[in-house]
Amino acid sequence: MDKGLLAYLLIPLLSAVLIPFAARARRRLADVIANVTLLAGLANLAWLVLRPSMISGGFADIPGDGLTLLLVGAVYLVGFCVTFFSAWFMEDGTPNRQAYYSLILVSVAAMTGVVSATDFFTLYVFIEVLAVTSFALITTDDSGRGVEGALKYFFLTFPASALIILGISILMLTLGSLSFDNLRIFMASGVPSSGPVTFGAALMLLGFLIKSGVAPFHTWTPDAYQGAYAPVSAHLAGIVTKISGVYALIRMAALLHFFDGRALALSDLLMFLGMLSIAVGAVAALRQKDFKRMLAFSSVSQVGYIVLAAGLGTPLAIMGAIFHLFNHATFKTVLFLNSASLEKSAGTTDMEKLGGMEHAMPWTSWTSVVALLSTAGVPPLSGFWSKLLIILALWQAGLKTYAVLALLFSIVTLAYFMVMQRKVFFGKKSRAAEASAEVSAPLLAPAVLMSALIVALGLLFPYFYTYVRMVAERILI
C-alpha cells in the first residue's frame, strides 16, 4: 500500500460506517455527510496538486508515482458529482438513502485502495470489494431491469476473479512474491525463461480484460449500464469499471515492459483486442435506439482506445492511455448524468421519442454536446489531445494500420454522436420536449462543472501534459 494516501481510503470508510447511525432519524443528514466527506477530500487533493509552487516546479514533488494521485483525484471528482447529483435526484422514501450513500462511500474507498495498491493481492482484494458494492448499487431502485443488469454483471465478471487468482498463484510460484516491484525487476532483468511469468500475467490480463468490458467480453457492459439506477450508471461508467479493469491493465502494461519487447505476444493480444473493442463498440453504437445503451457501447469503444495504447506500452502511448482514462471519466460522467436528467424530466431515454430537447432543456443539451464532441475528439476539447497522443504513439511505433484504423473509428464515433444529437437535442420539438422543462440548478451543477473541466483541460493542455509525462516517466522507470 502507498501509505501517503491512506487517509483518502480511511475517511470515506469511516463516513460510510457513520452514516447509518447518524442519519437514522434525519434522512437528509446522509446526503450532507457523504457530500462533505467527498468535497473535503477533493479540496485537499486540489491543494496538494494545484498550488502554484507545485505547478511551477513541474510537479516534481508529487508523492508516489503520480498515477495514484491523479486517479484518486478522478475518483473523488466523479464520486462527488454523483453524490451531489443524487442528493437532488432522489425522491423521498425510495430508495434507502443511508444504504445508498454508505455504498457509494465504500466504493470510493475501495477505488482509492485499488489505485494505491502495490501488490497484486491487495489489488485483487479491493477490486472484489468494489465489485460487491457495485452489485448492490446497480439494484438501488429495485426495478426488474436493475436486478437483471446486476445479475449479468455478477455472473460474467466473477469468473474473471478466479482467473486473476490463478494468475496470482502462478506468479507466486515463479517469482516467489506478489509485489509490483518484483515483477518489474524480473521483466527488466535479462532472465531468459520468462514463459511461466508471462503465462501468469496473461491469465491476470484476461481477468482484467473481462472486468473492463473489452470486446469480446463486453456483453455485460450495456446491460449493467442501462439497467442501473440512473446516477449509479454515471458512477459505474465514469469510474468504477475503469478503475477495476482498465487501471490494472495500464499498470500491468507498464510493469511488463511492453515497449522493450519482452512479452511481445501479450502486447499484440492487448492491441488486437483494443482495436476489436473500438470497432465493435462503434459499430454497435450506430444502431442503438436507447440513449443510455448507446452511451454504454460508446464506453466500450473508448475503453478500446485505452487498451490499444496500454498494449503498445511506449512512454507516449502510456501517457495517452492515462490521459484518455481521465478524460473518459469526465465526459462519460457528464453524459450519463445528463441521461439521468432526461429520464427525470422527459420520462424516457428512448431516442425515437425524444427530439428538440435543446428548446426545453438548453443546459442539459449544451453540456452534453460539449461532452460528445470531446468523446469524438474534436479540438480543442480534452478528448482531442488524448486521442492525438494515442494515434501519434501508434504511428511512431510503425503500426500504421492500427493508427489509420483508430483514426477512422474516431470518425465513426463522431458519426454516431451526430446522429444522436440530431435525434435527441436538435430538430423539431417532439411531444416529450413540449412536456418537459429544464431540471433544477443543483442537478445541472455537476454536468456544468465537468464540462468546464473538459474545456479547461483542453485549453490548459501544456500543464496537464507536464503532469502526465512525469507520471509516465515514473511508472516506466
Next chain:
Amino acid sequence: MNSFPMEWYFTALMMFVGFYCMLASRSIVRQLIGLEIVSKGAMLALLSAGALANNLVFAQALVLTLIVIEVVVVAAGLALLVKNFRVNGTSDIWKLDSLKG
C-alpha cells in the same frame, strides 16, 4: 519438484467442472454453485503454489483472506438471486432478456 504436482490436475479439473456447470445449467442457483467450484479450484492452485514455493504460511494467509471475500461475494450473489426471484418471478437465466438492443 521432479514430478508434476498432483494438485494442479485437480485445479484444472475443478475449474473445468465449474465452468461446465455454469454453461450447462439454466437455473441461476446452479450457476452460482458452478461459480463457487471455479473459485475453489483457483484457491487450491494458490495453496499449491505456496507449498511449492516454500512459502506456505503466506499462501495460507492469502487463502484465509480469500475465504472471507468469498463469503461476502456469495452473500451478495444470493441476495441478488432472492431479489431477482421476487422482482422477476423466475430463476431461469434464459428468461432474463428484457434488456437488449
